Amino acid sequence: MGEGGQGGEHHDQLRLPEFACNRNAVSFSHALPDFRAGRDTPRAFLERCLERIVAREAELRAFAALNIDGARAAADAAGARYRAGQPLSMVDGCLVGIKDIMDTRDMPTRMGSPVYAGWQPRYDAACVQALRFGGAVIVGKTVTTAFACGATNSTVNPHDSQRTPGGSSSGSAAAVGAGMLPVALGTQTQGSTLRPASFCGAVGFKPTHGALTMQGVHPISVTHDHLGVIGGTLEDTWRIASHISLANGNPGQAFLDGASAELPAPAKPRRLLRLYTRHWEQEVDPAARDAFEAVLEKLQRAGVVLAGRGDDSDAAALEQALDDGFVERSLDITAYEMKWPYAQYIADHGQLMEKRVHDRIARAQTMLPAEYEALLSEKAAMKTKVRDLMRAADGIITLAASGPAPVGHAHTGSRAFLTYATFLGLPAFSLPLMSVGGLPVGLQLIGHAGGDGKLCALARWIMREIAAQ
Amino acid sequence: MGEGGQGGEHHDQLRLPEFACNRNAVSFSHALPDFRAGRDTPRAFLERCLERIVAREAELRAFAALNIDGARAAADAAGARYRAGQPLSMVDGCLVGIKDIMDTRDMPTRMGSPVYAGWQPRYDAACVQALRFGGAVIVGKTVTTAFACGATNSTVNPHDSQRTPGGSSSGSAAAVGAGMLPVALGTQTQGSTLRPASFCGAVGFKPTHGALTMQGVHPISVTHDHLGVIGGTLEDTWRIASHISLANGNPGQAFLDGASAELPAPAKPRRLLRLYTRHWEQEVDPAARDAFEAVLEKLQRAGVVLAGRGDDSDAAALEQALDDGFVERSLDITAYEMKWPYAQYIADHGQLMEKRVHDRIARAQTMLPAEYEALLSEKAAMKTKVRDLMRAADGIITLAASGPAPVGHAHTGSRAFLTYATFLGLPAFSLPLMSVGGLPVGLQLIGHAGGDGKLCALARWIMREIAAQ
Numbered sequence: 001m002g003e004g005g006q007g008g009e010h011h012d013q014l015r016l017p018e019f020a021c022n023r024n025a026v027s028f029s030h031a032l033p034d035f036r037a038g039r040d041t042p043r044a045f046l047e048r049c050l051e052r053i054v055a056r057e058a059e060l061r062a063f064a065a066l067n068i069d070g071a072r073a074a075a076d077a078a079g080a081r082y083r084a085g086q087p088l089s090m091v092d093g094c095l096v097g098i099k100d101i102m103d104t105r106d107m108p109t110r111m112g113s114p115v116y117a118g119w120q121p122r123y124d125a126a127c128v129q130a131l132r133f134g135g136a137v138i139v140g141k142t143v144t145t146a147f148a149c150g151a152t153n154s155t156v157n158p159h160d161s162q163r164t165p166g167g168s169s170s171g172s173a174a175a176v177g178a179g180m181l182p183v184a185l186g187t188q189t190q191g192s193t194l195r196p197a198s199f200c201g202a203v204g205f206k207p208t209h210g211a212l213t214m215q216g217v218h219p220i221s222v223t224h225d226h227l228g229v230i231g232g233t234l235e236d237t238w239r240i241a242s243h244i245s246l247a248n249g250n251p252g253q254a255f256l257d258g259a260s261a262e263l264p265a266p267a268k269p270r271r272l273l274r275l276y277t278r279h280w281e282q283e284v285d286p287a288a289r290d291a292f293e294a295v296l297e298k299l300q301r302a303g304v305v306l307a308g309r310g311d312d313s314d315a316a317a318l319e320q321a322l323d324d325g326f327v328e329r330s331l332d333i334t335a336y337e338m339k340w341p342y343a344q345y346i347a348d349h350g351q352l353m354e355k356r357v358h359d360r361i362a363r364a365q366t367m368l369p370a371e372y373e374a375l376l377s378e379k380a381a382m383k384t385k386v387r388d389l390m391r392a393a394d395g396i397i398t399l400a401a402s403g404p405a406p407v408g409h410a411h412t413g414s415r416a417f418l419t420y421a422t423f424l425g426l427p428a429f430s431l432p433l434m435s436v437g438g439l440p441v442g443l444q445l446i447g448h449a450g451g452d453g454k455l456c457a458l459a460r461w462i463m464r465e466i467a468a469q
Numbered sequence: 470m471g472e473g474g475q476g477g478e479h480h481d482q483l484r485l486p487e488f489a490c491n492r493n494a495v496s497f498s499h500a501l502p503d504f505r506a507g508r509d510t511p512r513a514f515l516e517r518c519l520e521r522i523v524a525r526e527a528e529l530r531a532f533a534a535l536n537i538d539g540a541r542a543a544a545d546a547a548g549a550r551y552r553a554g555q556p557l558s559m560v561d562g563c564l565v566g567i568k569d570i571m572d573t574r575d576m577p578t579r580m581g582s583p584v585y586a587g588w589q590p591r592y593d594a595a596c597v598q599a600l601r602f603g604g605a606v607i608v609g610k611t612v613t614t615a616f617a618c619g620a621t622n623s624t625v626n627p628h629d630s631q632r633t634p635g636g637s638s639s640g641s642a643a644a645v646g647a648g649m650l651p652v653a654l655g656t657q658t659q660g661s662t663l664r665p666a667s668f669c670g671a672v673g674f675k676p677t678h679g680a681l682t683m684q685g686v687h688p689i690s691v692t693h694d695h696l697g698v699i700g701g702t703l704e705d706t707w708r709i710a711s712h713i714s715l716a717n718g719n720p721g722q723a724f725l726d727g728a729s730a731e732l733p734a735p736a737k738p739r740r741l742l743r744l745y746t747r748h749w750e751q752e753v754d755p756a757a758r759d760a761f762e763a764v765l766e767k768l769q770r771a772g773v774v775l776a777g778r779g780d781d782s783d784a785a786a787l788e789q790a791l792d793d794g795f796v797e798r799s800l801d802i803t804a805y806e807m808k809w810p811y812a813q814y815i816a817d818h819g820q821l822m823e824k825r826v827h828d829r830i831a832r833a834q835t836m837l838p839a840e841y842e843a844l845l846s847e848k849a850a851m852k853t854k855v856r857d858l859m860r861a862a863d864g865i866i867t868l869a870a871s872g873p874a875p876v877g878h879a880h881t882g883s884r885a886f887l888t889y890a891t892f893l894g895l896p897a898f899s900l901p902l903m904s905v906g907g908l909p910v911g912l913q914l915i916g917h918a919g920g921d922g923k924l925c926a927l928a929r930w931i932m933r934e935i936a937a938q
Binding site for chain 2: 105116119122123124126129130133213215216219221222223245246247248249251252254255259336337339340341343344345369372373376
C-alpha cells in the first residue's frame with residue numbers, strides 16, 4: 001500500500017506529517033475498514049508488502065528469515081475470517097516482523113550470533129504466541145545485533161543506505177521504515193527500540209517495565225529488558241502492544257495501562273518537563289537541536305507549558321539526579337544479570353563474543369552479591385525520586401537521538417537520551433516528528449510508570465498538533 | 470557411603486535420627502573434610518553412589534538420563550582441585566541430580582512429556598550453570614511428572630516400591646532417599662519439592678519466592694514457581710541453595726537470606742504457630758497425627774511455645790484466612806499464567822496433554838485481565854495479612870504430608886499442607902523427623918518471607934533436639 005493507496009482516506013487526521021520522512025509507512029489499522037468492507041484483504045495487503053520486500057530487501061537486509069508460504073496461508077485464513085465477519089482478534093491479519101531474539105516455532109532464532117547458528121526453537125515466545133493465536137501474520141524474523149547488545153549487523157537505513165538503521169532492533173525498524181511491514185517487535189534494554197525507530201522514521205514504543213511479557217525472548221538484563229513495538233503509525237503500535245498484553249498478560253504484573261484496539265482519545269499535555277541532559281552540550285547535532293526547538297515552539301503556541309532546567313527546580317533536580325552516575329551504575333546491574341547465560345557463551349565461544357560482553361562478564365565476576373543488592377536498592381530509590389520530581393508534569397519531552405542516523409555501519413548510534421527511561425522502567429515513545437537533511441529524527445516522550453495509555457493519549461495529541469501547525 | 474562409612478564420625482550431632490528412615494542418606498558436606506584431607510575423593514564418592522544407582526535404578530526409575538562419563542570426568546577434575554588445595558567453590562565435587570524440566574547442555578530435557586521427546590537444549594539453566602561452574606558433578610536428569618504438574622510417572626518410592634515417591638520432583642526425592650545422590654534439584658509450584666521429600670525421607674527446602682532463579686527452567690506459573698532443593702542432610706540442602714544464590718542471584722531479587730557454605734547456628738524457636746488446616750480432620754492419617762503430636766511434645770518439653778487455633782487468636786485467624794478459598798483462587802492465577810506456553814501444547818498435542826492442563830487452559834480462556842489483576846491484588850493483601858498474623862511467632866509448624874506415601878502409582882499424593890506456603894511465597898522445609906509404619910513423614914516448618922537463613926537455623930535446632938530426646 002503506497003502513498004495515496006486505498007484506505008488512506010479513512011484516517012486523514014492521523015496520517016503522519018510529510019516531513020516525518022515516513023511517507024512509505026503502511027498501516028494495518030488504516031486498512032482494517034477495507035478488510036471489513038471487503039474492499040481489501042490481508043492477502044492483498046501482504047502481497048503489496050512482499051513487493052516492497054522484494055524490491056528493497058537485497059539492499060536493506062532487514063530480515064534474518066522469511067516465511068512467505070506460511071504468511072500467505074495465515075493471510076488467507078485471516079481473509080476468510082473477515083469474509084465471515086468473524087475476525088479472531090484486534091490483530092487478525094496484521095503483518096508482523098519478529099526480532100530474531102524471540103523464539104519462533106516456524107523459523108530459526110539465531111540471536112544475531114553464530115553461537116546460535118541453525119537454532120530452531122520448538123515453540124513461540126509468549127509475544128509471538130499472542131499474535132499468532134490472534135490471527136496475526138508472522139512474515140519473518142528481523143535482524144538484530146548479536147544478542148541485542150552487539151555493535152552492529154548487516155541491516156542498512158532505508159532512508160540512506162550509507163547510514164546505520166540503529167540497533168539493536170535494526171531489521172524491525174528498517175522494515176517498518178521502508179514500508180515492508182506495518183509493525184514489528186523489538187526489545188529495549190538501553191535504547192534498542194526507540195533508537196532505530198528514530199533513525200528509520202517509525203513510531204517506537206517501550207512500555208512501562210513489566211507491562212509486556214519477555215517470556216521466550218533471549219534475555220540481557222531482566223530488570224532492564226523491555227519488549228518494544230515499532231510501527232508505521234501510532235495506531236498499529238498501540239494495537240499490537242495492547243493485544244500482546246491482553247492476550248497473555250505478564251505473570252505477576254499489571255496489564256498495559258489503557259490497552260485497547262483503539263487509540264486513547266488525544267489528550268493535550270498541560271505541562272511537560274523538558275529534559276536536556278549532559279548530552280545536549282556534548283553530542284546533539286545543531287540541526288536536530290533546531291528541529292527540536294521548532295517542535296517545542298509549536299507546543300508552546302498550542303498552550304503546553306514546558307519546564308526546563310533553567311526555569312524549573314524539579315527539572316533541574318531531575319537532570320542532576322539522572323546525570324549523577326545513575327546510568328553507569330545501572331550498567332553494572334546489567335553486567336551482573338548477564339552472568340546467565342553469557343558466561344556460558346564466553347566459556348564456549350569466547351572468540352565469537354564481542355568485547356563488550358567479555359567486559360561485562362569480567363565486571364560481573366568482580367561484583368559481590370551485596371554490591372548488586374545495593375545497586376537495586378539505589379535504583380528503587382531513584383525511581384521514587386523521579387516519580388516525585390515528575391509529579392507536577394504530564395511527562396518528559398526530549399530527543400530520542402542526538403541527530404539523524406550517523407553515516408557508517410561500524411556501530412548503531414548513540415543511546416544517550418534513551419537509557420534514562422529504560423533504566424527507570426518508564427514508558428517512552430519515539431515519535432517521527434522531526435527531520436534533519438531529509439532524514440528522520442524522533443521526538444521522545446516519557447511518561448509516568450504504569451501510565452502508558454495516558455502517555456499514548458499525549459503522543460496522539462502531539463502528533464496531530466505538530467502535523468496541523 | 471553406607472551407614473557407618475568413613476566420614477560419619479565428623480558430624481555425629483548432625484546425623485539424622487534413626488527413625489527418620491533415611492539411614493541410607495549420603496552427604497557431601499560430611500565427606501568434605503575427607504576430600505580436603507585426601508582420605509576420600511569426589512570420584513570415589515561418585516563410584517559409591519553409582520553402585521547404589523546400579524543396584525536400585527532398575528527398580529526405582531529415578532533417572533530420565535544419566536551422564537556417567539561426564540560425571541566421572543567432572544569428579545576427577547574436582548579431585549585434582551582438592552589435591553591442589555584449590556576447590557572452585559563450596560560445591561566443588563558435589564554430586565547433583567537435576568530435575569528434567571531444567572535445561573542441561575549435556576543431557577536431553579524432556580519435561581516428563583512426549584511433547585519434548587528428544588529435546589536437547591544448547592545451554593544449562595541458570596541453576597545448573599551455577600553448579601557446573603562451581604565444580605559440581607551433574608550426574609543425571611531426574612524423573613518429573615509431565616511439566617511438573619502431571620498426575621504421575623514411572624518412579625517408585627525407595628522405601629516401598631508399591632508406593633508413590635510423591636511428585637512432581639519424584640526422581641530427585643527417590644534418588645536422594647535411596648542414597649543414590651546426596652542432593653538433587655526440584656521445583657515447587659504447589660507441593661512438588663516438599664511432598665516427595667516427605668515421602669522419600671529427605672530434607673526438602675523451598676525458599677522464599679524469588680530467592681533462587683528459575684531462568685532456564687520450564688515454567689508453570691511464574692508467580693508460584695520456586696526452585697527447590699532435596700538433600701539427604703540439611704547441610705547439603707542449604708549448601709546447594711546457598712551456592713546457587715550466591716553464584717548468580719536472581720535478577721531484581723534479594724539473595725537467599727543467610728546464604729553460606731556453613732549451616733546457620735542452631736536457633737531454638739521461642740514460639741511457633743501450629744497450623745492444623747481443614748485437612749487435619751479431612752485426611753490426616755491417625756498414626757501420622759500421633760507422630761506429629763509426639764514431635765510437638767518434645768518441642769514443648771524443650772520449652773518451645775506452640776500456639777494453635779484452640780488457644781491463640783492469631784493462629785485461629787491464620788487458619789480461617791488460609792482456608793477461606795485462598796488456595797482455589799490461587800489456582801486461577803496458576804491457570805492464567807499457564808496460557809504461555811501450554812496453550813501451544815494443547816493446540817499441537819492435545820491428546821498428549823493431561824486433563825488437568827486442558828482444564829486449566831480452558832479456565833484461563835474464560836478469565837478477563839481484570840480478574841487476574843484482582844487475584845494478584847488479593848494475594849498481595851493476603852501476604853500482608855499473614856505476615857501480620859505471624860509477627861509474634863518464629864514460624865509455623867505443621868505436617869508436610871497427611872501421612873506416609875500412599876500405596877499405588879496413579880497419583881503422587883496430597884499437597885494439602887503444602888500449597889499455603891507455596892502460594893504465599895514463604896520459605897518452607899520438610900524435615901524427615903517422623904515415621905509411620907517404617908515409612909517417612911515430613912515435619913513442615915514455614916518461615917517469614919526473606920527469613921530463609923533464620924528458618925534454617927530453627928530447622929537445625931529442631932532436628933538436633935528431636936534426635937537427642
